[in-house]
Amino acid sequence: MTCLPDRSSVGEAGIEELRTELAKLEAAEARLSEARARLHNQIDFGFETATTREREREVSDERRQLQGRIDALKKQLGTQQTA
Secondary structure, X not given: OOOXXXXXXXXXXXXXXXXXXXXXXXXXXXXXXXXXXXXXXXXXXXXXXXXXXXXXXXXXXXXXXXXXXHHHHHHHHHHHHHO
């Protein structure tokens, strides 16, 4: 998990680094969302296996963690832009 720098120590270059990290995390979250949707389709259309269900839980957990990191970065960026 990435630690966010203290907002008082983030300059313009730091803000750009946060934006870059945010973009990477959002792209990863989008890929996980697509994988999760495919797994849900398999489950919904009767192709569910124990492996499919387990993989869906793994993907959902990873996606949830990424969303938490994304939210934290957005909050950090919002604070930086108003400071």
